[in-house]
Amino acid sequence: MRLSTLAQENHPDGRLVVVSADHRRCVSAAAIAATLQQAMENWSEAGPQLEQLSQQLNTAHVAGEQEFEPTQALAPLPRSWQWLDASAFESHGRLMSKVFGMDDPPRDRPLMYQGVSNPFYGPCEPVPFRSEADGIDFEGEFGVIVDEVPMGVTPDQAMQHIRLVVQINDWSLRVLAPVEMKTGFGWVQAKPPCSAAPVAVSPEELGSAWNNGRVALDLLVDWNGKRFGAANGEAMSFGFHELVAHAAATRSLVAGTIIGSGTVSNENYREIGSSCIAERRGIEIIDQGKPKTEFMKFGDRVRMEATDLDDGPLFGVIDQEVVRA
Numbered sequence: 001m002r003l004s005t006l007a008q009e010n011h012p013d014g015r016l017v018v019v020s021a022d023h024r025r026c027v028s029a030a031a032i033a034a035t036l037q038q039a040m041e042n043w044s045e046a047g048p049q050l051e052q053l054s055q056q057l058n059t060a061h062v063a064g065e066q067e068f069e070p071t072q073a074l075a076p077l078p079r080s081w082q083w084l085d086a087s088a089f090e091s092h093g094r095l096m097s098k099v100f101g102m103d104d105p106p107r108d109r110p111l112m113y114q115g116v117s118n119p120f121y122g123p124c125e126p127v128p129f130r131s132e133a134d135g136i137d138f139e140g141e142f143g144v145i146v147d148e149v150p151m152g153v154t155p156d157q158a159m160q161h162i163r164l165v166v167q168i169n170d171w172s173l174r175v176l177a178p179v180e181m182k183t184g185f186g187w188v189q190a191k192p193p194c195s196a197a198p199v200a201v202s203p204e205e206l207g208s209a210w211n212n213g214r215v216a217l218d219l220l221v222d223w224n225g226k227r228f229g230a231a232n233g234e235a236m237s238f239g240f241h242e243l244v245a246h247a248a249a250t251r252s253l254v255a256g257t258i259i260g261s262g263t264v265s266n267e268n269y270r271e272i273g274s275s276c277i278a279e280r281r282g283i284e285i286i287d288q289g290k291p292k293t294e295f296m297k298f299g300d301r302v303r304m305e306a307t308d309l310d311d312g313p314l315f316g317v318i319d320q321e322v323v324r325a
Contacts, residue, residue, distance in 0.1 A: 001018070001050055001051050001054040001201065001202040001204070001205060002018065002019040002020070002021065002023075002054065002199050002200070002201050002202075002205060003016060003017070003018060003019065003029070003036060003039075003050065003076060003164065003199070003200045003201075004016075004017050004019050004026065004068070004070075004073050004076060004198050004199050004200070004316075005017070005035070005036055005073060005074045005075065005076050005077070005078060006026075006072055006073055006074070007072055007073070007074055007122075012078060012079060012119075013035040013036075013037060013078055013079060014035065014074045014078055015028065015030065015034065015035065016028075016029040016030070016032075016033055016034060016035050016036050016038075016039060017029055017068070018050060018053050018054050018057055019057075019068050019199055020057050020058055020068070021058050021205075021312070022312070022313065023068055023070070023199065023313040023316060024067065024068060025057065025065050025066065025067060025068055026057075026065065026066060026067075026068040027053065027057055027062050027064055027065040027066070028064055029050060029053065032046050032049045032050055032053065033046045033050075036076055036077050036145075036200070036256075037077060037079075037080075037081075037255075037256050040077075040145065040146075040147055040163065040255040040256040041147075041148075041255045041256065043147040043163055043255065044147075047163065051202070070123060070124070070198045070199075070316050070317065071124045073122060073123060073124075073198035073199075073316070074120075074122045074198075075119070075120035075121060075122055075123070075195065075196035075198075076145070076164070076166055076196055076198070076199070076200035077120060077145065077196075077200075077256060077258060078119055078120055078122070079117070079118040079119055079120070080117040080118070080120065080256055080257065080258050081117065081254045081255075081256050081257060082114070082117055082253065082254055082256075082257040082258070083114065083115045083116065083117035083120075083194065083257075083258050083260070084112055084113070084114055084115075084243075084247050084257065084258070084259045084260070085112065085113055085114075085115055085141070085170060085259070085260035085262060086110050086111060086112045086238070086243050086246075086259065086260060086261060086262045087105065087110075087111040087112075087262035087263070088110060088111075088236040088237055088238045088243065088261050088262050089231075089235055089236060089237065089261070089262055089263060089264060089265040089266075090105075090107070090235075090237045091235065091265045091266060091267045091269060092262065092263050092265035092279055093105040093111070095265075095269070095279060095282045095283070095286075096278065096279070096282060098282070098286065099281075099282040099285050099286070107237065109246065110237075110238045110242065110243055110246045111262075112243065112246060112247060113186050113187055113191075114186070115170075115187060115191045115194070116191065116192070116193050117258070118193075119193055120193060120194055120195065120196045120258075121193055121194065121195040121196070121320070122195070122196075122198070123195065123196065123197050123198045123316060123317060123318045123319065123320070124318075124319055124320065125195070125320060126320065126321045126322075126323045127171065127192075127195065127320050127321070127322055127323065128323050128324065128325035129173070129192070129298075129322060129323075129324070129325055130324075130325045132295070132296070132297055132298060133175065134173040134174075134175050134176055135172075135173055135174030135175035135176070135177075135295045136171070136173060136174075136295050136296040136297075136300075136322055137171070137172045137173070137174050137276055137277045137278055137295055137296065138169050138170075138171060138172075138221070138223075138275075138276060138277070138296070138302045138304075139169065139170040139171070139172055139262075139263045139275060139276040140167075140168075140169060140219045140221045140229065140231075140263065140264050140275035140276065140304050141167075141168040141169070141170050141219075141260045141261045141262060141263060141264060141275070142165065142166070142167060142168065142215040142219070142233045142260070142261045142264065142306075143165070143166045143167070143168045143196075143258050143259060143260040143261060144162045144163075144164065144165055144166070144240045144244070144258070144259050145162075145163055145164040145165075145166060145200060145256065145257070145258050146158075146161045146162055146163060146244055146253055146255070146256075146257050146259065147161050147163050147255045148161075148252065148253065148254065148255040149161045149244060149247075149248045149252060149253035149257070150248070150252050151248055151249070151250065151251055151252045152248065152249065152250075153244070153245055153248050154245060155213075155239070155241045155242045155244075155245045156241070157245075158241045158242070158244035158245040158248065159213060159241040159244075161244060161253075162203060162213070162240055162241065162244065163202065164200040164201065164202060164203075165200065165201050165202070165203055165205075165206065165210070165215060165315075166196055166197065166200045166201075166258070166315065167196065167197035167219070167304065167305075167306055167314075167315035167316075167318065168194050168195065168196050168197075168258075168260055169194060169195040169196075169302065169304055169318050169320070170191075170194045170260060170262075170263070171191075171192050171193070171194060171195065172190060172191060172276070172278070173189065173190045173191075173192065174190070174277075174278055174295060176189045176190040177190040194260075195318055195320060196318070197304070197305075197315035197316045197317065197318050198315070198316040198317075199313075199314070199315050199316045200315075201314060201315065205308075205314070206308070206314075207308070207309065208309065209308065209309055211234060212239050213236075213239025213240040213241040213242065214233060214234045214235075214236045214239050214240070215233035215234070215261075215306070216232065216233060216234035217232065217233055217234075217306045217307070217308070217309070217314075218230045218231065218232050218233075218306065219231055219232075219233060219264045219275060219304060219305075219306045220303075220304065220305050220306065220307075221273070221274075221275050221302070221303070221304050222302070222303040222304075223277075223296075223300065223301075223302055223303075224300055224301055225301070227273065228273050228274065228275075228280070229264075229269075229272065229273030229274045229275045230272050230273055231264040231265050231266045231269070231272055231273070231274065231275050232264070232266055232272075233261065233264050233306075235264075235265070235266050235267070236261055240259065240261070243259050243261075244259060247259060263275050263276045263279065265279060269283060270283060277293055277295055277296070280293045281293050296322050297322070298322055298323060298324050299321065299322065299323075300321070300322045301319065301320065301321050301322075302318070302319075302320055302322075303317060303318065303319045304317070304318040304319075305317045305318070
């Protein structure tokens with residue numbers, strides 16, 4: 001099952017559609033749920049109905065179907081009640097700790113913070129920033145959307161609450177980040193809203209690429225038309241089910257909560273590249289004594305895509321320009 005949210009005038013949460021497997025067609029899901037948030041809040045009923053509509057769309061033409069135009073899509077959840085982002089790739093965490101002269105991150109529990117969740121930028125929406133001097137950076141991630149999660153679930157139980165998988169660009173302002181890190185209170189200025197690819201998919205759509213709560217696919221990241229990274233999402237130290245259980249240890253999670261993996265990173269980052277500029281700069285500091293790669297400028301573009309194992313469309317493409325606010 002593949003779901004997307006199309007823009008609708010005077011409706012900030014858009015309108016929910018089911019998308020065909022080839023991303024060529026879509027059909028309104030209004031008879032089931034007007035928005036994805038409504039679907040998440042009533043997943044026990046809406047989920048099976050959306051799956052049935054998806055099967056119909058993929059086997060025959062259905063009434064009311066239309067061409068799917070990703071440029072008209074918002075983020076699957078344009079406004080989420082809660083966005084929790086982890087740092088689940090050990091290679092990235094160790095590298096950043098070395099660069100900043102910090103202790104290695106703990107390995108016995110996930111790292112996670114709560115970020116801004118309204119809004120999520122659409123996949124083709126220009127992203128405004130106040131100043132290039134803030135150190136504008138992209139961060140390619142995978143994420144999951146859950147239905148209501150009770151407090152105290154185990155990782156095995158949490159797996160049953162993962163309903164959709166998404167692809168995310170978690171924008172960061174790197175010059176501001178060290179200042180906020182030193183306060184010990186978490187991110188505010190250094191973490192503007194994220195962006196999301198146009199299509200959210202059920203874990204079943206990933207097939208064997210959904211492996212132990214991990215997305216075992218390459219996330220292809222291009223910066224101004226040049227390949228920057230192709231890290232694989234399977235290398236997470238904690239699977240998404242473990243991240244969900246960690247987040248729900250002392251509180252329930254509202255339906256529609258989005259949980260991110262953190263920057264996708266692999267141990268062989270020197271060979272396959274990186275999903276963020278900060279990691280590339282960290283490698284340069286270690287190898288050459290100082291960073292050479294600059295952060296993003298106004299007018300720069302970043303493109304992110306992860307295809308399925310047969311190179312077919314999956315989440316669709318994030319393709320955005322950095323602009324002056």
